[in-house]
Amino acid sequence: MKISSNRLVSMLSYCNEQLLPLYSRQEVEAMKRWIFMELYQLNSAQLITEYDKRFSESEILRLIEVVKHLKRKTPLAYIFGKTEFYGLSFLVNKSVLIPRPETEELCEWLIHSCNKNKPYSILDIGTGSGCIAIALKKALPNSWVTGIDISEEALSLAKQNAQLNLCDISFFKKDVLSETLKETFDIIVSNPPYITHEEENLMDEQVLLYEPHLALFVNNNDPLQFYKAIIRFALKCLHSNGFIFFECNTIFIKKVEDLLSKNNFKEIEIKKDMSGKSRMIKATKF
Numbered sequence: 001m002k003i004s005s006n007r008l009v010s011m012l013s014y015c016n017e018q019l020l021p022l023y024s025r026q027e028v029e030a031m032k033r034w035i036f037m038e039l040y041q042l043n044s045a046q047l048i049t050e051y052d053k054r055f056s057e058s059e060i061l062r063l064i065e066v067v068k069h070l071k072r073k074t075p076l077a078y079i080f081g082k083t084e085f086y087g088l089s090f091l092v093n094k095s096v097l098i099p100r101p102e103t104e105e106l107c108e109w110l111i112h113s114c115n116k117n118k119p120y121s122i123l124d125i126g127t128g129s130g131c132i133a134i135a136l137k138k139a140l141p142n143s144w145v146t147g148i149d150i151s152e153e154a155l156s157l158a159k160q161n162a163q164l165n166l167c168d169i170s171f172f173k174k175d176v177l178s179e180t181l182k183e184t185f186d187i188i189v190s191n192p193p194y195i196t197h198e199e200e201n202l203m204d205e206q207v208l209l210y211e212p213h214l215a216l217f218v219n220n221n222d223p224l225q226f227y228k229a230i231i232r233f234a235l236k237c238l239h240s241n242g243f244i245f246f247e248c249n250t251i252f253i254k255k256v257e258d259l260l261s262k263n264n265f266k267e268i269e270i271k272k273d274m275s276g277k278s279r280m281i282k283a284t285k286f
Contacts, residue, residue, distance in 0.1 A: 003060055008042075009051040011063055018067050031076060035066055038080055073206045086135035090161050095153035096129040097215045102273045103191050106247050106280050107132055109271055110189055111139045113243065113282070119143055121183070123237070125176050125190040125230055126150075128215060130158030130169065132189055137167045146183070148174040151214065177229045181237055188234050191247035192226035193218050223249070227256050231263050238285045250277045257281060 003014045012032060019028045036042040039062050042050065055063075069079045077083040077098045082091050085099035086107055092098055114120060120143040124133040127147030137145045147169060149155050155171050162169045174181065176192075195216050200208060207216070218225050227246065234244050244265065248256050253270060260268050265283035273279035 003064070006055045006057075006060060007051070008047070008053040008055070011055065011060070012047065012051075014063070015067060019070060022071060022073070031070065034076055034080075035063065039063060039066070073209055075206050075210055078210055085129075085131040086138075088131075088135060088138065088165050090129050090131055090134075091157055091164065092129055093153075093157060094210060095151060095212060096157055097211050099129060099131040102279050103132065103247060104135075105271075105273055106189070106191065106245060107135045107139070109280060109282065110136065110187065110243075110245050114140055114187075116140055117142065120186040122146070122187045122189065123148070123181075123183075123185040125188060125233070126192050126215070126226075127158050127171065128154050128191075130161045130171070132191065133158070133169050133171075134161055134165050134167050136189070137162075137169055138165065144170075146170045146172065146181075146185075148172050148176065148181075150175045151212075154215075176226065176233055180233055184237050184239055185242065186239055187243045187245070188230065188238050189245040190226070190230050192230065194223065194226070194247075194249040194252065196220045196223050196249075223252055224255055224259065227259055231259055231265075234285060235263060240285060242285050244283050244285065246281045247279060248281055250279060253278045253281060 004010045015032050016028060019031065033044050036047055040059065066079055075098055077092050078094060081093060082089060083098055086104050090099065120140060122136055122143050122145045124147040127133050127149045130147055133145050133147040137143065147158055150173065152173060155173055158171050193216055197217055198220050238244060246256060257268055257270060260283045264286060266286045267284040269282045270278050271280040
């Protein structure tokens with residue numbers, strides 16, 4: 001289908017006609033705001049007030065190409081190769097998960113648990129794009145932050161994101177299931193894989209088609225695999241009175257709490273996300 005004219009109002013109508021059969025109206029409105037800002041530097045107000053604005057043929061073709069990808073369910077963050085997290089810009093590609101708002105809440109909780117003037121040693125396990133590590137370094141600038149991941153592609157992108165955000169962070173390739181570090185830390189934070197394959201049918205098609213399954217899924221037979229490994233890791237590498245923060249599958253968060261308790265972690269606290277789901281857990285090593 002062609003766009004009926006080169007006016008803004010026609011281009012917006014084209015987006016609605018092509019995308020509303022596939023996405024909710026709220027999703028389409030959010031997509032349009034991002035697309036028109038990214039492609040044409042038009043903000044939300046201008047989408048209303050400049051409806052008669054004209055576009056060149058090449059500008060129209062750029063929109064058609066983006067919509068074509070969206071109809072294949074490609075996430076906008078992958079189409080544009082970037083996203084925002086905690087007020088910062090991040091490069092993303094199919095080697096890393098697209099950062100979620102729930103993970104921003106995890107960062108916020110950790111930051112508010114700290115003295116911003118104190119130098120902490122912080123380890124982000126399964127760093128992916130580096131979004132947690134970089135957000136923490138920005139908010140706690142006196143801290144020494146390290147990120148580890150099993151994926152070389154993810155680590156390469158995390159290093160680019162650290163440069164983009166002017167952050168001095170150490171990134172290393174490590175498999176937390178089988179390796180440890182010589183260094184010790186004041187804080188360990190992780191958003192590990194926590195979705196079982198049994199839950200695939202509940203997930204958004206975009207996520208299943210495009211985001212890295214290595215960073216999403218765990219074996220149905222051992223859904224706490226990464227939490228067990230990270231807790232073992234923390235027993236060696238986390239200082240006494242140090243904090244551990246996890247993002248969790250709400251189905252298993254009580255079991256994560258039990259794991260922490262059995263390993264003599266104290267002051268265990270579960271926190272709900274913006275949707276009211278028990279999503280995050282914090283504990284202190286004694």
